[in-house]
Amino acid sequence: MKQDKVEKLFFNRELSWLRFNTRVLNEASNEKIPLLERLKFIAIYGTNLDEFYMVRVAGLKRLYLAGITDCGADKLTPREQLAEIRKYIHKEKKFLEQLFEEILNKAQKEYLFIKKFNDLNNEQKKYLREFFLNNLYPIIVPIMVDSTHPFPHLNNLSFGMAIKLKDTLNKNKIKFGMVRISRMLPRFIEVNEEIYIPIEMVVGEFIDYVFEGCEVLSYTSFRVTRNADMEIEEEEADDFIEIMAEGLKARKKGEVVRLEVGNTNDESLIEFITGHIKIDEEDIYRYSIPLNLSALWQIIGSNRFAHLRLPSFNSRILPPLSSVIDIFKSIDSSDIALFHPYESFDPVVNFIQSAANDPDVYSIRMTLYRVGKNSPIVKALTYAAENNKQVTVLVELKARFDEENNLYWAKALETAGAHVIYGIPGLKVHAKIALVIKKIGNSFRKYVHLSTGNYNPVTAKIYTDISYFTSNENIANDAIRLFHTLSTGYANKAKLDSLFVAPTQIKPKLLELIKEESKKGSDGYIILKANAVVDVDIIEALYDASKAGVKIDMIVRGICCLIPKLSNISENIRVISIVGKYLEHARIYYFKNSNPQIYFASADLMPRNLEKRVEIMTPVTNKNIADKLFGILKLQIEDNTQSHELQSNGEYIKLTPKDTNAINSQEEYEKYVNLMYSALLKTQDSKDKKLVKRMMGEN
Template sequence: MPTNLKNPALYINRELSWLQFNTRVLKQALNESLPLLERLKFLAIYGTNLDEFYMIRVAGLKKLFSAGVNVSGADRFTPLHQLREIRTYLHEEQKVVEHCLLDIMNRLEKEGIFFKPYRETTLEQRKVLDRYFHENIYPVVVPIAVDATHPFPHLNNLSFGQIVKLRDKDDSSIERYGIIRIPRVLPRFVDIDNRIYIPIGSLVAEHIGDLFPGYELIKFSAFRITRNADIAIEEEEADDFMEMLEEGLKLRKKGEIVRLELSNHADDDLLNFFNRHANVFKDDIYRFTTYLNLGALWQIVGNKDFAHLTAPSFKPRNLPPLDSDENLYAILDKQDLILFHPFESFEPVVRLIQTAAKDPDVVSIRMTLYRSGSQSLIVQSLIAAAESGKQVTVMVELKARFDEENNLIWAKALESAGAHVIYGITGLKVHAKAALVTRRVNGKLKQYVHIGTGNYNPSTATIYTDISYMTSNDAITYDMTRFFHFLTGFSKKGKLGELYMAPTQIKPKLLSLIHNETRMGSEGVIIAKMNALVDEDIIRALYKASQAGVKIELIVRGVCCLRPGVEGVSENIRVTSIIGKYLEHARIFYFKHADPQTYISSADWMPRNLLRRIELLTPIAGEEASAKLLQILELQISDNDLAYELQYNGSYRKVSHDGAHTINSHLIVETETNKVYNSTKKQTPNYVQQLTNRLFKES
């Protein structure tokens, strides 16, 4: 009898799957084999991830609950059920987080890095701290009385400060409450000699008399709030989308408070005072014995004096043919290039745009920009190109969450320079990563394309694993021209020929590729690497492929709603997640019986990517380029050091090894890249030279 593939039991809840992902990040912080500051880095990442989860996902669930929505997602969990599960999970995990931080801090003391409250410092150190307070903190900190004539202040998203209860020195019967806002411009730790870190709240608490003259401190607690930060903008009738976005950014600071974090100094008295005004649900209040803002730990992670306590750095390389002085256009005239970042340098991508900006033969540059960073050489080159009279067209996605302000700044600068700037497509985010350079060569136009899985951001290109594809293939460049025409013009039914574009083409193509492997039965093989797998139709297609005997390897970094190991449904599906030194960000797909077999994409397998964004799926047909992508996939499904395997119950188990045959995919690619770079022979990296691959040994 056919299985009901819509059965909710076959699907893992998206939010609970995300929590499992962040737990895997936390496990890196718990890993005692890693250097201490590397462990602290993962704790900072864990905290930053959790902030965004509350700002977006939990805030969204609260809105659904308030709106009376009963179910959401294939698992059919109600918003209330999800909120309860999330709160239970996080309150339990908080104990692990605090234990982890205390353990790391104790170990750092043996290495000469100390965390101390003000009162545990020496007299000489206090003099330094007092001077720092009066010179750097006192002028910008904001003491606020709260009473009948002083209303409770508005606190922006991620506001940090202290709740204080004070006593009048002249009349001990008079007690008052106040708030001290500690602006984000101040560091969360005041460091002495780059090795002793004093929490800023501890320093502020010792100077209450300076902030509230005539009063003495009875008790205090640090606090931190998280607000709903998801901007909802109605785009219809929008005459000025930039102006609307600026308004949305202001509203983000005023969204509903969805989480309150307090230090363990907070008794019921302080909590009740604060929550009379903040009105945070009791289970969204978290009390900490350690520091509230884990993201602030980046300040310590970045201490250059203790670089030996971080993971060994790796310098991205330019491999043949990009290690020569040969002109980049000449190289692309002869061959396509696949670059595996951050092991292979992002510099050639930057060089493509910088060269185009200066080249008198270049007539136009077209690009999409999603997250380019605050200091972007690429955008600066585009501005220079526009100012020199070249035709520059840039699609700046103003709705790139948490990067909107940078994008607003760049959009205005580009427009001022004379570039044609597109501020988004109504109802859709433009998430595709693409650039097109058009040159005049011997009286004819010649075009060059870059398509990537990651953003045009050289900073993140050193820590994210991504793929770049560079080509002058006429079919691809023609399609890319049509793609940019779709962005700048009107086209409801536009389709590309060689490339595939969401929201109209990628999902049907993926379903077709999966169906094709399904027809091959036990001969079928699918390997897919992505950040998230949520789309129900894709998951059902994979279940059908598994039922037909297709071998399916999924490398999903984060959320995965597919449930492996279900008898009669998903026995042939294995799901792993790699968490390590680099953030896995590339989307690479392999279908054994397709032609071509390999693809890269900007899109994860989620409804938002496939149906509500403009994305690109790019077939990689060249034999060498395709083989390189397949090697990356083979290596990652063989990883037994950084990989976690998804279990039937939704939890993840660390993939084990015997110690003698450790396969750390990040380390292997670093080693192989350096080997090629230092070799006198021109060759392509062979990432799987020493691996015995269980899936492909018979193929």
């Protein structure tokens, strides 16, 4: 009986994530946004699903093979979860295909076509023949699979074609082969400025040029997904860098966990593939639309169709910052908080570049998790190290799918003379912190930057995150202590005085804050904004708070294992998810009766973040900044355009305005920042004034 009760108190993590990805896909059906914005959500959906299979499904398969039967608070076994996942995705596949075709049909009215080869005229077909001979024929790799030519190894996310052939000399002899299509080639071939053709249709039409002596009977495209979750046995490695490099190679050879197949009526082609790839029938997905949806960015990003995208928002630099002001003097005057991407990421880059160029700066210390390619921040750190500044950088080599890029930057920094810390054994370092120490007169002045997001100028344009600059002495001393523990490898035992660090302090502090709010009963109020809520202890504490009468608003973008609106358990808890133009990535936690009331963090409410990573949670003691963050939370709670509200059955209902008072929190914040930037406060209409007052924490 007790077990049944427990099962009903938690949603399954994987199924909750699938519902998040469905919310992403549903945005592609939003007719209020331009066509390529709709296509963008299909591309994001596909990319998300790739990673889900590479990591989550692959992990469940390993648990199942290991005989594990209990792996979560919801008590679903790995086998049951796999069955539910497959059922869900197969069912959703039909909706995906219909939605894709609907968008393409509407795109034709805008003179954008993704066509099939047979839909082209003779002149266009002739052009593609020449294109194939000049641009594809030299690059593609044909393989005849027989007793002397074995089926090749296919790397993770390999894209290719299975070919059925007939020997022209012995017409009774059927053969099978394949063509490997390089990732360096475009996914779609441009016939002209309006027409795109999937590359497999071009290759398939002229494949006779490749398999000479054979007649092509049929072909289909296919794509394999492998287990890409590296397990690094750090304690047994003499050289962590070397074993990470080996792990990256192993990722390409992980077991196949999914097979995607293009549209074909010839079952023998699928039998040919599955005869050489070990795969469960339930993990074979047959699509009538092009495979590799993430490749749609080739079309989405085309400048010639810019009118089919939303206009880009110009991030602003607001007072007290500007491009000409000394950033260190600005921080000396007051703590500064930025809300990206509405407020520009340039001041963060400027902070590190200024430190690198300032002759009075002695030391720069940073954590780097996902920095991206051509990083101006890493270049500034390299310059600083080459010019004899003390540069210490922790580069997290275990940042999933960024390992190779991070390994490259780590070696470059080390070559420049920086002290590079290659992660911490047993923990991922997910904290976002930078510390600059500058000599002013006869003393040292310390400057700290803390963030909910990565030091990546590219993602900072599409992820919403909080950035915080301070020269507070207590926070700076905590930063020094934290970097010392990172350098010595004892971050798992670190405890700070002003900041809170995981794995030792954040979870206990959050549980304490929730418990204290519970004591206030109906006068209590909690707002939690996070990417995911999974931790059982946190969820149970929130249930207890709800039972005590505390009102709880949760803004959870992705996974939420907490069940809201349960009678006598969570009836005071409301959960919404916002999916829109930007990826909601900030973590902000508010407790009405706490002092301070507002905290922001690099950590989500998940066991891996709270117990298995180095994370930072920052209390906001500055009233103006606290008001700013509270204004963000309140605006998002009022969103009735891009919000989806979680129901007790696990489904999400998209909210719609009941009157003319439609609130899109992302658009509203763009408008607010533009108003502040334009200094038009005196000439605003009443609605604009109300928005500005609300965002400044006024009633």
